[in-house]
Amino acid sequence: MRRAVCPGSFDPVTNGHVDVITRVAALYDELVVAVLVNPGKAGLFTVDERMELLREAVAELPNVVVDSFSGLLVDYCRSHDIPVVVKGLRAVGDFEYELQMAQMNRELAGVETLFVPTAPQVGHLSSSLVKQIATFGGDVSRLVPEGVLDRLLAKREAS
Numbered sequence: 001m002r003r004a005v006c007p008g009s010f011d012p013v014t015n016g017h018v019d020v021i022t023r024v025a026a027l028y029d030e031l032v033v034a035v036l037v038n039p040g041k042a043g044l045f046t047v048d049e050r051m052e053l054l055r056e057a058v059a060e061l062p063n064v065v066v067d068s069f070s071g072l073l074v075d076y077c078r079s080h081d082i083p084v085v086v087k088g089l090r091a092v093g094d095f096e097y098e099l100q101m102a103q104m105n106r107e108l109a110g111v112e113t114l115f116v117p118t119a120p121q122v123g124h125l126s127s128s129l130v131k132q133i134a135t136f137g138g139d140v141s142r143l144v145p146e147g148v149l150d151r152l153l154a155k156r157e158a159s
């Protein structure tokens with residue numbers, strides 16, 4: 001079974017993520033979308049909320065599994081028998097860091113990394129930008145899956 005993992009924070013998932021996940025899912029028997037648990041960085045959504053929003057967003061993709069992990073990505077790959085990491089690239093600015101991580105992950109554990117360019121119409125999206133716009137009352141309805149929009153508005157009301 002050909003499996004890959006798409007790691008990220010997904011705080012929250014955006015239409016840019018969904019675009020890449022959908023395209024990558026078509027290339028593998030199974031795709032794991034793995035939410036990174038970062039104890040040192042409290043996000044807007046909890047890890048469980050991020051996973052729930054991701055599951056809603058990829059519900060139409062039967063071969064996509066949502067999971068979470070803490071620690072090294074390569075340890076997750078080893079323990080789940082996943083030989084390849086697939087990452088979305090939004091802009092040239094993403095590449096330098098991603099290249100370093102890819103080289104390190106190959107050196108550490110022989111895990112390969114493939115890069116998928118985001119579609120131009122969603123290349124400008126990032127979770128942090130979406131959160132900023134939503135915080136100040138901007139319309140993010142075309143930038144995130146429907147379930148995320150509702151939760152973003154609820155978070156804004158609660159704050």
Ligand SMILES: Cc1cn(CCC(=O)O)c2ccccc12
Nearest residue numbers: 006008009010011017020088089
């Ligand atoms: C464009 C893009 C960025 N990332 C990191 C997401 C993050 O760290 O929140 C992705 C993860 C999966 C698919 C596409 C992407």
